Amino acid sequence: MSQENKSEVITPPGNWQLDLSLFLAFLKIASVTVGGGYAILAAAREEFVERRRWLSDDDFSEMMTVIITVPGLLAINSAIYLGWRLHRFTGAFAAAFGALLPSVTVIMLIAAGLSAITGFLQSPWVQGAFKGILCGIIAMIGLSAVKMGKSNLKNLFDWCVVIVSIVGIAAYHWNPAILIVCAIAAGILKVSLGEGKKQEEKQ
Amino acid sequence: MTPFSLFLHFMIYGFLCFGGGYMLIPFITSDLVNGGYLSQSAFANLSSIAQITPGPIGLNTATYVGFLQSGVFGSIAASLGLVTPAFLLVIAALKLLKRYKDTVWIKGFLAGMKPASLGFTCAALLIFAGMSIFTSSLPFADWFKGVWTSVGIRWWALPVTALAAVLLKKTKIPFPVVLLICALCGAFLLK
Numbered sequence: 405m406s407q408e409n410k411s412e413v414i415t416p417p418g419n420w421q422l423d424l425s426l427f428l429a430f431l432k433i434a435s436v437t438v439g440g441g442y443a444i445l446a447a448a449r450e451e452f453v454e455r456r457r458w459l460s461d462d463d464f465s466e467m468m469t470v471i472i473t474v475p476g477l478l479a480i481n482s483a484i485y486l487g488w489r490l491h492r493f494t495g496a497f498a499a500a501f502g503a504l505l506p507s508v509t510v511i512m513l514i515a516a517g518l519s520a521i522t523g524f525l526q527s528p529w530v531q532g533a534f535k536g537i538l539c540g541i542i543a544m545i546g547l548s549a550v551k552m553g554k555s556n557l558k559n560l561f562d563w564c565v566v567i568v569s570i571v572g573i574a575a576y577h578w579n580p581a582i583l584i585v586c587a588i589a590a591g592i593l594k595v596s597l598g599e600g601k602k603q604e605e606k607q
Numbered sequence: 608m609t610p611f612s613l614f615l616h617f618m619i620y621g622f623l624c625f626g627g628g629y630m631l632i633p634f635i636t637s638d639l640v641n642g643g644y645l646s647q648s649a650f651a652n653l654s655s656i657a658q659i660t661p662g663p664i665g666l667n668t669a670t671y672v673g674f675l676q677s678g679v680f681g682s683i684a685a686s687l688g689l690v691t692p693a694f695l696l697v698i699a700a701l702k703l704l705k706r707y708k709d710t711v712w713i714k715g716f717l718a719g720m721k722p723a724s725l726g727f728t729c730a731a732l733l734i735f736a737g738m739s740i741f742t743s744s745l746p747f748a749d750w751f752k753g754v755w756t757s758v759g760i761r762w763w764a765l766p767v768t769a770l771a772a773v774l775l776k777k778t779k780i781p782f783p784v785v786l787l788i789c790a791l792c793g794a795f796l797l798k
Contacts, residue, residue, distance in 0.1 A: 442735075473716075584720070
């Protein structure tokens with residue numbers, strides 16, 4: 405969290421209106437995105453970093469590391485993380501409830517046997533619309549990846565981790581859990597070697 | 608299953624789904640399908656529904672299975688069960704991160720996971736491209752072996768993506784409106 409980033413960040417007033425806007429923001433994000441986790445994250449970045457400025461780029465990168473590592477669904481984890489950071493328990497509940505509501509409602513209606521909904525969702529128009537939304541989501545994820553790249557790609561180590569995880573997931577469908585464990589182990593190794601060097605230089 | 612046992616089952620899945628919602632699928636097949644709580648055909652149905660609806664696949668599964676087992680309360684119990692561990696784990700992780708932020712462990716964790724999370728984001732980008740811009744997922748594994756497998760391109764998706772990027776980057780139009788424009792373009796051009 406660097407100083408110049410911090411000055412841009414707006415701290416919202418901690419009252420019930422904050423809970424309401426967290427609920428509405430996640431309700432909106434979860435209703436308009438298709439594709440789950442990473443799509444919702446890109447939308448959340450657009451909403452909370454670019455527009456409302458409640459978080460800095462660094463805060464968002466830190467959030468990504470936590471919610472990917474902790475077991476659970478990315479969408480819900482990110483809602484809980486943001487809600488808790490901005491307004492503790494009530495914020496976390498409000499945000500998670502907003503993120504849950506749209507898909508729980510739609511799936512309940514489908515499971516209740518409303519075959520009209522399934523038919524509607526399978527119609528070529530709706531499927532085309534979903535593909536169109538995915539194009540928009542690709543643009544959104546692409547823009548956030550560029551922003552993340554500017555602050556996260558500082559040395560050869562970073563580039564290696566990025567390339568290995570892209571190839572591992574997109575090409576070879578490795579289990580992300582294994583990649584997470586390897587990335588954390590490599591990071592700890594790198595930092596402890598770096599600290600060792602610093603101490604040698606001091607001596 | 609009663610709503611209470613659904614809650615407990617899905618709470619265990621919530622603790623175990625390390626690496627995102629897709630990791631739930633093996634647990635569901637081994638536990639619920641083999642245990643006779645969910646038929647093979649209902650599971651296949653569920654997978655196809657999860658692909659055509661918004662929302663996280665793990666949550667969709669919980670709601671659907673919960674409803675088949677015991678109605679609206681079952682749905683709510685299963686979904687709440689799935690997200691309960693996340694509350695405990697995310698908040699615990701935030702506290703640990705704050706308390707131990709100057710240790711080698713947390714510095715190393717951030718050093719490794721920051722680039723990895725960027726990598727996962729880029730991988731998600733490629734996977735989504737395989738569902739929209741291209742007609743199938745990109746066969747990188749073949750390409751790395753030197754085998755040329757061609758992929759169909761939906762040409763109309765390229766200008767739609769470019770339009771979305773320009774609108775998001777250069778204008779103040781809120782993203783739900785941008786996505787709505789994309790949906791309309793898609794309905795007419797990509798169906």
